Amino acid sequence: MAAYNTIEDLPETPMLRKITILSSIGIMVDGYTLTVFSYALLYLIKAMNLSSYQISIMGISSIFGVFIGSIIFGKIADLYGRRYIYIYDLVIVSIFLFLTGLSTNYVIFSIFQFLVGIGIGADYPISSSIQAEFSPKKVRGRYLLINIFSFSIGSILFLTISIPLVLFTGINAWRFMYMIGAIFPLIVVYSRKKIPESPYWIEYRYGKEAGEKSKEEIEKDTGLKINKIPKLEKGSTKISDIFKGKYLVYSIFIAIAWFSYNLVSYGIWTYSPLIFSTEIASHYADLYVVFTGMAESVPVIIGFLIAIYYVERLGRKPLLLLGFLGSFITLTIFFFVNMYMVVGLLMTFSAFGMVHLFDNIGPSPMTYAYPVELFPTRIRGTAMGFATSISKVGSIVAVFSFPIIDSLYGLKIVIICFAVFELIGFLITLKFAPETKNKSLR
DSSP: OOEEEEGGGOOOOHHHHHHHHHHHHHHHHHHHHHHHHHHHHHHHHHHHTOOHHHHHHHHHHHHHHHHHHHHHHHHHHHHHOSHHHHHHHHHHHHHHHHHHTTOOSHHHHHHHHHHHHHHHHHHHHHHHHHHHHHSOTTTHHHHHHHHHHHHHHHHHHHHHHHHHHHHHSGGGHHHHHHHHHTHHHHHHHHHHTTSOOOHHHHHHHHOHHHHHHHHHHHHHHHOOEEEEOOOOOOOOOOGGGGGSTHHHHHHHHHHHHHHHHHHHHHHHHHHHHHHHHHHOOSTTHHHHHHHHHHHHHHHHHHHHHHHHHHTTTTOHHHHHHHHHHHHHHHHHHHHHHHHHSOOOHHHHHHHHHHHHHHHHHTHHHHHHHHHHHHSOGGGHHHHHHHHHHHHHHHHHHHHHHHHHHHHHHOHHHHHHHHHHHHHHHHHHHHHHOOOOTTOOOO
């Protein structure tokens, strides 16, 4: 039996690939949920006679749920373990996605979507912690990026499903969009039961003897010998610990960087279907918008593939800087072009596509990977929960304010606001971001 010094030195195994798939489903459902609202909105406006205020409330409801769920369950994961929440959080998501499809008004819709968000929010810190704690350090970044890439897979999955729904189910298409989405979380619940508790958390909480037993479980599953678990950092699991010493700088960096990225990303993703639909005068406008969304996913996929290829070669920080800077330059050019000429659908689509490309080379995957690599086992879930919750504040600001700013001042002002936040992300990364490539977890 081949022997390895620590769990971080293991090769890539079938167990690692299984954990990656199971940990990616919650993020995939988040991508599905965001995208389904963007397109369901085209029907909901007519079906429920919605005002701009009601649209904003509905848009932020699931995001606010993620805000609450991530910060609460991230803390719980550090206190009581990752595994049990990991098994059952997607059941909550499935139940309330299905009930969303039965909503009769915007209040009921918003309540169900808030509860969907609670389940998704729980999954962010727990799945990312499990992924990091079972991944060899030489490929950990790549596997964490595959996790967050599943957000885009969820978007593409929805767009594919939506084509026959748009064609054949009419005004009730939005109901089927949500109800079909309820199936996917249930697929992995049984398989998640077979994943062992994190050996890092076991050893931190219960000591070396318990950690040794956990290590033996992994040896049995992988058929590989592990000499020891890496030395873990001692200390408490208080929320305040993520604001002490060097962790205060890390918390400021990741909170501002992720907030800035999400404000731009959610602003574009949530309302671009409405923007495009107003530009297309056709009986099949809704279907054209779906295909536009699928085309918009192409630069997202290209960006992620570039990030996955280079994350272990160049590191996290260079890609994060490149992503923020590229998006800032794109949006700035688009703003000035927009000032001096009439900008049509093709130019708007191209500009948003370039932003998606750069954001998915850097900010999208790196802001997800950084928290679980920067913080130790004792506060890893808490830190990821905090970072996720702050990022969702950016999402809420974007979803709530975008239609209001757009209606009052036009798209040009929205674009320059987005450019400013991309610049903020670049500057905070340049000043405070460390490099975590090949860094051991503690």
